[in-house]
Amino acid sequence: MQPMLHFSEVYEKTRKTISKKRWHKTQANGREINWQHVLKTDCTMQLLLSAKKLDHAHEQALAKLRNKLNDEVIFSRINLGALIASVNDAAKARQRMPSPYAFNLSRAGALKMLYHLYFVRKRGAQGVWVYSPPVSNQSWVYAALKSDPTRMIDKLNQRDEYFTLEQRDIIGSASELAMQWCNNALATGGIYKDVTVANWFLGNDQRVKKAAKRNIMQKVNIGLQKMINLLNSNTLIFSYHPKFGNTTALPAGVAGFVYPYEKMDVLYIKNDFEAHDGKPAEWHCAKTIIHEVSHRVLKTKDHSYGWQGLKPSNTGISAKQAIDNADTWAYFVTDISFNLTDTQRARYLVPKHR
Numbered sequence: 001m002q003p004m005l006h007f008s009e010v011y012e013k014t015r016k017t018i019s020k021k022r023w024h025k026t027q028a029n030g031r032e033i034n035w036q037h038v039l040k041t042d043c044t045m046q047l048l049l050s051a052k053k054l055d056h057a058h059e060q061a062l063a064k065l066r067n068k069l070n071d072e073v074i075f076s077r078i079n080l081g082a083l084i085a086s087v088n089d090a091a092k093a094r095q096r097m098p099s100p101y102a103f104n105l106s107r108a109g110a111l112k113m114l115y116h117l118y119f120v121r122k123r124g125a126q127g128v129w130v131y132s133p134p135v136s137n138q139s140w141v142y143a144a145l146k147s148d149p150t151r152m153i154d155k156l157n158q159r160d161e162y163f164t165l166e167q168r169d170i171i172g173s174a175s176e177l178a179m180q181w182c183n184n185a186l187a188t189g190g191i192y193k194d195v196t197v198a199n200w201f202l203g204n205d206q207r208v209k210k211a212a213k214r215n216i217m218q219k220v221n222i223g224l225q226k227m228i229n230l231l232n233s234n235t236l237i238f239s240y241h242p243k244f245g246n247t248t249a250l251p252a253g254v255a256g257f258v259y260p261y262e263k264m265d266v267l268y269i270k271n272d273f274e275a276h277d278g279k280p281a282e283w284h285c286a287k288t289i290i291h292e293v294s295h296r297v298l299k300t301k302d303h304s305y306g307w308q309g310l311k312p313s314n315t316g317i318s319a320k321q322a323i324d325n326a327d328t329w330a331y332f333v334t335d336i337s338f339n340l341t342d343t344q345r346a347r348y349l350v351p352k353h354r
């Protein structure tokens with residue numbers, strides 16, 4: 001089997017494990033837990049985990065399961081790891097020829113995965129999903145359990161979540177901010193818009209033909225609408241990725257990434273959004289979100305980052321690259337929604353320095 005690469009694959013395995021496997025009863029210090037009942041009847045987890053997406057109409061399933069597990073930790077007087085591992089042992093006991101260690105860790109993996117998955121509410125039914133597994137697990141949950149089954153309970157017990165509660169809130173507010181900025185960008189008309197579009201997408205690249213200039217406004221509007229559609233949905237997932245723990249896997253300065261063709265709408269963003277440069281953490285996070293959403297829905301590339309210079313010109317990136325460049329979209333949206341200072345514009349709107 002290929003190692004898992006994406007959140008979507010972890011999700012799919014969890015979904016199948018919840019809906020298709022039999023869940024056996026367990027005992028801990030005299031308390032019986034009927035997992036089939038807990039998952040299917042109390043939490044209706046199978047309704048949350050639909051084939052195509054996490055169904056926000058059933059988002060409360062996650063908090064219900066988390067509360068149930070936390071309660072059982074208290075009432076059964078065992079740790080979270082042992083509690084989750086017990087579903088695995090119960091399944092193993094039913095097997096005619098049990099292997100020495102977990103022959104099948106999927107049930108434990110599924111509970112552990114769902115324990116660290118959150119719905120972060122923006123307003124009304126609007127919200128985003130945040131997957132915040134323990135950093136110390138270092139790989140996707142199923143791989144982490146499989147790699148060293150002797151430490152299974154240990155790994156299941158870890159709670160050093162990648163995103164803190166405060167950071168999950170920042171992600172929620174920043175998603176809303178990103179959507180507002182894109183909406184403002186789309187609504188802004190007149191000369192100001194022409195100038196800003198020209199600044200970021202045409203610059204002084206002499207190679208741009210007149211027809212391309214006329215086209216650019218249309219392309220920008222279509223792109224903004226596509227980004228708004230995703231930001232305004234309930235399908236956006238922010239996830240930790242094991243690459244974040246590996247300093248050689250990601251170039252320095254990269255705040256996140258996406259797999260543009262991944263099945264679900266997942267943005268992998270780092271948790272190091274902090275207030276700096278006179279802007280709050282939400283501002284930086286919102287800019288990262290727009291950058292990543294452009295990768296996701298417009299299939300943009302990274303021709304140049306803000307700190308390298310974004311102005312289209314004969315020496316820097318071309319106008320053709322600008323419309324296809326994630327950071328250009330991020331700074332353009334920030335600028336046109338009046339969220340970029342003159343100093344910042346002057347710093348980033350320069351030809352790429354080689």
Ligand SMILES: [Zn+2]
Pocket residue numbers: 256257291295301302326
């Ligand atoms: Zn990028």
